Amino acid sequence: MxxxxxxxxxxxxxxxxSAADADDFSGVVRVERHGEVLLERAYGVASRRWGVPVRTSTRFDVASVTKLFTAVAVLQLVGDGRLGLDDRVHDHVDLAGTTIPREVTIRHLLTHTSGIADDADEEAGESYEELWVDRPSYSVTRTADFLPGFVHKExxxxxxxxxxxxxxxxVLAGLALESVTGTTYRDHVREHVFARAGMDRSGFFRMDEAEPDVAEGWEPVHEGPDDDGPVTGWRQNVxxxxPVGSPDGGAHVTARDLARxxxxxxxxxxxxPDLTRAFLTPQVLHDDGADDTDGAEPAPSVHYGFGLEFELLADGSVRSAYKDGxxxxxxxxxxxxxxPVAAADGPDASPQAGAPGVTVVVLSNSEAGAWDPIRRLDELVRG
Structure with a gap:
């Protein structure tokens, strides 16, 4: 209910x-139930420099939501027999002389179970933005350009x-894709994911090129040494x-295209069918929720899939399937x-995450923008 x-x-x-009027939100919110659009609204500005308003057709950088497109593109190659989930990434990508273990498989990469050290360990609180203090971000445009940032870490x-x-x-999964297809990651995803899904306004747009109807990313500049004072201006994220998206983040989509x-x-x-079921099925436990409960009721556990993440209730049912960025x-x-659907067993059973229901998309061109709307929508869905 x-x-x-x-x-x-x-x-x-x-x-x-009201939040947009107060400069607290800029973006698009779309809510569907069983394919019917209940709400689609645009708020705030796509460019603070020029005061261009956000439209529902505006394309937004969706950060790590891009991993969903990567996972689907890789699984398509698995379905075609060109990649195997249990293929070793070393068999497709030249990683000689690196610390990447030879046992790492495509499955490990897609389910976050490889053990590879990240370029910025966000779970440990490291800042991705700080990677580019000493290395110019504009030097990283090809998928292989990311390798020096992590392949020698333990x-x-x-x-x-x-x-x-x-x-x-x-990134490594994207390199494996490039190896077996002979095309670039971005070209392949445009043709085999965006075009096939009818995502006709999505793409990978460079931050240093003029592309119409693409939201610019901005962050507030606060007064005070701890950045907790009044907002005194805005800083663009260039x-x-x-400057351009990659297999781990940075695609640009509209809310409609993401719902599509x-x-x-x-x-x-x-x-x-078998890989659709696999994509919609939790694969590994990430967080059992024990540390998140307030004592009123058990917190959902979080499981990783192939790109997707899943909230599971105590009875094993899927409360939500999602990906954020x-x-x-x-x-x-x-x-x-x-x-809610009756439990089904067997290899041909439809995963619960694929059942009809409520689909929510929130896109914003600020780091904090999406979280208040999704929290409020989550409360509404829970009733």
Whole structure:
């Protein structure tokens, strides 16, 4: 039972308009139930320099949500027999002389179980933006350009012996894709994911090129030594990360296109049936939720899939399937709340995450922008 009625959504719209007027939110919110659009609204400005308003057709950098496109592209190659989930990445990418263990497989990369040390360990609180203080971000435009940032670091654990979020695992998966296809990652995803899903406004747009209707990323500049004072200005994110998207982040999509991607995956338009089921099924436990409970009820556990993340309730049912992304000047989330369905067993059973339900997309061109809207929507869905 949800509280996603007209009155609740109107109240949310009013709140977000007030937040935009106060410079606290800029972006697009889209809510669907069973494919019907209940809400799609644009708020704030796409360019603070020029005062260009956000439109529902505006393309946003979705940061790590890009990993969903990478995972689907790799699984397509698995379905074609050109890659295997248990192939060793060393068999497709020249990693001689590096610390990347020879046992690391494509499966490990996609499920964050490789143990590879990230270029910036975000789980340990390291800042991705600080990677580019001493190395110019504009020098990293090809997938292989990321390698020097992590291939000589010592692994966190042996492959398959743990679970730790790892951006560069997707860089290696992208390199494996490039190796077997002979094309660039971006060209391949444009043709085999965006075009096939009907995502006709999505792409990988360079930050240093003029592309119409692409939101610029901005962050507030605060007064005071701890950046906790009043906002005194705005800083664009042009030096915060590489200028064009890669397998681990940086694609640009509209809210409509991201919802279309989700419908295409669930509808079996992008992957064969066995791999559609695999994509929509939790693969490994990441967080059992024991440290997050407030005592009222057990917190959902979090499981990683092939790009997706899943909240599981104590009875094993899927509360939501989602992927979020965050970067300086960008935040985004795709979240699907499946309707309750009877448990099904067997190799041909449909995963619960693929059931009809409520799909939410929030896109923003600031690092903190997406989180208040998704929190409020989460409360409405829970009723």
């Amino acid at each position: 949800t509280a996603l009625d007209d009155a609740a959504l109107a109240a949310l719209d009013t709140h977000l308009r 692994p966190n654990f042996a492959p398959g012996e743990g679970c730790r979020y790892c951006n560069v695992g997707y 030096y915060s990360y590489p 991607f989700w419908a295409a995956v669930r509808g079996g338009e992008l992957l064969p 965050i970067n300086t000047g960008a935040s985004a989330i795709l979240r699907h709340y499946p309707d």
